[in-house]
Amino acid sequence: MASIHTRGLVKKYGSLTVLHGLDLEIPDHELVVLVGPSGCGKSTLLRVLAGLEAIDEGDLFIGEDRVNDIPAAKRDIAMVFQDYALYPHMTVRQNMAFALEMRGMARGEIKERVEKAAALLAIEPYLDRRPKALSGGQRQRVAMGRAIVRNPRVFLFDEPLSNLDARLRTQVRAEIKTLSQQLRTTMVFVTHDQVEAMTMADRIVVMKSGVIQQVGSPEDVYETPANLFVAGFIGSPSMNFFPASVENDGLKLADGRTVAVGDRVQAAATAHRGKPLILGVRPEHFRVAPDAAGALSVEITLVEPLGSDTLIHFKVGDAEAIARVEPDLRPKVGDVIALAPSPEKAHLFEEKSGALIC
Amino acid sequence: MSHTVASNRWTGALNIFLLVLAGVVSLTPMAWMVLSSFKASFEVTAYPPTVIFSPTLENYATLWERTPFLHYAFNSMVVTVSSTALGIILGAPAAFVASWTRVTWPAVLTLAARMAPGTLFLLPWYIMFRQFDMIGSYWALILTHAVITMPIVIWVLLPFFDNIPRSIYEAAQVDGCSPLRIFFRIGLPLVAGGLAVSSILAFVFSWNFFLFALVLSNSDTKTLIAASFNFIGEGSTNWGALMAAATLIALPPLVLAIVVQRWLISGLTLGAVKG
Numbered sequence: 001m002a003s004i005h006t007r008g009l010v011k012k013y014g015s016l017t018v019l020h021g022l023d024l025e026i027p028d029h030e031l032v033v034l035v036g037p038s039g040c041g042k043s044t045l046l047r048v049l050a051g052l053e054a055i056d057e058g059d060l061f062i063g064e065d066r067v068n069d070i071p072a073a074k075r076d077i078a079m080v081f082q083d084y085a086l087y088p089h090m091t092v093r094q095n096m097a098f099a100l101e102m103r104g105m106a107r108g109e110i111k112e113r114v115e116k117a118a119a120l121l122a123i124e125p126y127l128d129r130r131p132k133a134l135s136g137g138q139r140q141r142v143a144m145g146r147a148i149v150r151n152p153r154v155f156l157f158d159e160p161l162s163n164l165d166a167r168l169r170t171q172v173r174a175e176i177k178t179l180s181q182q183l184r185t186t187m188v189f190v191t192h193d194q195v196e197a198m199t200m201a202d203r204i205v206v207m208k209s210g211v212i213q214q215v216g217s218p219e220d221v222y223e224t225p226a227n228l229f230v231a232g233f234i235g236s237p238s239m240n241f242f243p244a245s246v247e248n249d250g251l252k253l254a255d256g257r258t259v260a261v262g263d264r265v266q267a268a269a270t271a272h273r274g275k276p277l278i279l280g281v282r283p284e285h286f287r288v289a290p291d292a293a294g295a296l297s298v299e300i301t302l303v304e305p306l307g308s309d310t311l312i313h314f315k316v317g318d319a320e321a322i323a324r325v326e327p328d329l330r331p332k333v334g335d336v337i338a339l340a341p342s343p344e345k346a347h348l349f350e351e352k353s354g355a356l357i358c
Numbered sequence: 359m360s361h362t363v364a365s366n367r368w369t370g371a372l373n374i375f376l377l378v379l380a381g382v383v384s385l386t387p388m389a390w391m392v393l394s395s396f397k398a399s400f401e402v403t404a405y406p407p408t409v410i411f412s413p414t415l416e417n418y419a420t421l422w423e424r425t426p427f428l429h430y431a432f433n434s435m436v437v438t439v440s441s442t443a444l445g446i447i448l449g450a451p452a453a454f455v456a457s458w459t460r461v462t463w464p465a466v467l468t469l470a471a472r473m474a475p476g477t478l479f480l481l482p483w484y485i486m487f488r489q490f491d492m493i494g495s496y497w498a499l500i501l502t503h504a505v506i507t508m509p510i511v512i513w514v515l516l517p518f519f520d521n522i523p524r525s526i527y528e529a530a531q532v533d534g535c536s537p538l539r540i541f542f543r544i545g546l547p548l549v550a551g552g553l554a555v556s557s558i559l560a561f562v563f564s565w566n567f568f569l570f571a572l573v574l575s576n577s578d579t580k581t582l583i584a585a586s587f588n589f590i591g592e593g594s595t596n597w598g599a600l601m602a603a604a605t606l607i608a609l610p611p612l613v614l615a616i617v618v619q620r621w622l623i624s625g626l627t628l629g630a631v632k633g
């Protein structure tokens with residue numbers, strides 16, 4: 001078990017810089033999820049941690065040791081690959097025993113460890129099968145088993161759930177989280193699925209184009225996103241963004257109407273008078289308020305009932321927006337409804353830099 | 359719909375036609391050779407060739423009496439098996455590294471050497487082996503034949519290694535494998551089919567390779583194929599004995615191919631690694 005710590009980490013492929021000087025602190029025992037859009041460098045970072053890619057600049061520490069020049073084989077890290085990468089010519093048992101054999105462990109102990117891990121993951125019935133004779137979910141478990149038996153300092157997962165169907169994914173997600181709490185081994189988990197990130201992580205690292213945007217607990221990144229990108233990426237459906245400028249009694253939106261946003265946001269906006277601003281409101285942070293002064297009357301263009309709540313789509317100027325409302329409201333397309341942004345939960349961003357104002 | 363069925367039937371028929379054609383083209387000389395080896399000497403060169411004749415073992419008897427046939431066969435075996443083994447020992451790691459590093463120009467170089475006409479090497483090699491006093495030794499033949507077998511092994515195995523998903527190598531690295539262990543524990547077992555294919559091809563090419571054996575061997579180390587050349591004399595060639603020798607020479611590769619047939623097919627379809 002060990003913490004991970006990078007300083008100014010740069011990774012280039014030829015002239016393409018994929019990681020732009022990352023400073024990242026991954027504490028011991030934590031389950032950290034790297035999340036970001038496709039191509040942002042998540043896998044690359046994971047492979048750098050594993051030692052499968054060389055580092056161009058900066059330092060990487062695992063525990064106390066600087067491991068820049070330590071090959072993958074000597075880093076004592078286990079990795080679960082997206083395609084599982086099981087050894088096709090070995091049985092499940094041999095797959096799991098392989099790394100231990102490489103370390104010269106005694107046969108008795110190997111057997112013991114393999115069986116313990118197999119029991120933990122409920123793959124005992126398949127121990128003598130080849131990977132080819134297993135389902136996707138079973139292979140996924142074997143890949144995890146292969147990592148667990150080693151009792152490594154760090155686990156790395158590269159989108160290990162993306163090949164599973166939705167139900168199995170939810171199940172394995174919970175299992176990995178439980179496992180992390182049982183084993184207390186540092187885990188780094190890569191995904192581009194923000195729901196996966198939110199549900200599993202002790203700590204989320206949001207990346208974009210090889211730059212870390214924000215590091216924080218799931219609550220942190222949801223409640224206080226550092227910038228427009230994080231605000232839009234975390235949460236589903238995404239946060240609504242409305243270009244706005246400051247008025248005395250609220251914020252003027254693109255279609256010329258003014259919406260009341262409460263004292264907190266109003267004060268912050270006033271302090272940035274003259275700058276183009278973005279008002280950010282999550283779908284769940286609209287209140288249906290027919291009587292409130294400064295509420296926004298909008299016409300519903302689409303209704304999506306989810307059962308537990310209902311999503312309504314509407315337009316403000318050219319911008320599409322979504323609000324989450326009580327299903328009992330039974331909204332219909334064409335209805336006009338008055339929506340007020342929650343004064344406590346609404347956010348304000350600088351349009352130019354995208355930085356959070358409040 | 360019906361269009362597809364009809365065109366399927368046509369491609370099916372075409373396939374069968376092509377297979378039969380290929381079969382006829384490749385089997386006719388074989389049949390000719392085998393039949394001729396059982397003909398009396400006056401009948402061998404008869405034109406048009408006789409199809410119905412009373413078979414005789416005369417040619418085989420001649421072969422047995424006049425030549426140390428078994429000794430030559432032994433020489434051929436020694437040279438072929440050793441050069442095939444040498445080709446695999448050198449070629450398999452080379453193919454692995456070429457696939458791993460994606461640096462293939464050395465492999466291209468070996469292929470170029472293989473493609474160049476053998477006569478090109480003949481003189482330099484003759485001189486070189488004479489320097490080392492190796493003319494007539496098994497080693498001279500084994501080493502020269504490895505120049506044929508190694509490129510075969512490399513080029514057959516390369517796509518097999520390329521076909522192994524990279525993440526499997528990487529998993530092995532993360533599991534604590536040194537490159538050497540990855541080669542032996544992961545790479546080699548996963549290209550077993552390719553090893554079968556390449557050893558057959560290497561065996562056949564080395565077994566049938568004529569030129570170097572003719573020049574670099576002596577009467578003690580002469581291989582079958584070089585020895586059979588003795589039956590072609592100035593003016594009077596003993597065709598019957600030559601055909602008998604050729605028939606016997608063709609047997610070992612054939613037997614080998616049948617024995618490893620199963621591997622050969624799974625190897626040729628490259629299905630060994632997937633899934």
Ligand SMILES: Nc1ncnc2c1ncn2[C@@H]1O[C@H](COP(=O)(O)OP(=O)(O)OP(=O)(O)O)[C@@H](O)[C@H]1O
Pocket residue numbers: 013016018036037038039040041042043044045191192
């Ligand atoms: N071996 C390579 N050679 C050159 N460029 C590469 C290589 N591997 C990745 N890249 C580039 O580096 C960038 C980051 O790739 P990476 O695989 O880390 O993305 P990712 O965040 O894991 O994306 P995804 O969610 O699609 O897996 C991409 O632009 C990709 O094209």
Ligand SMILES: [Mg+2]
Pocket residue numbers: 042043044
């Ligand atoms: Mg990736």
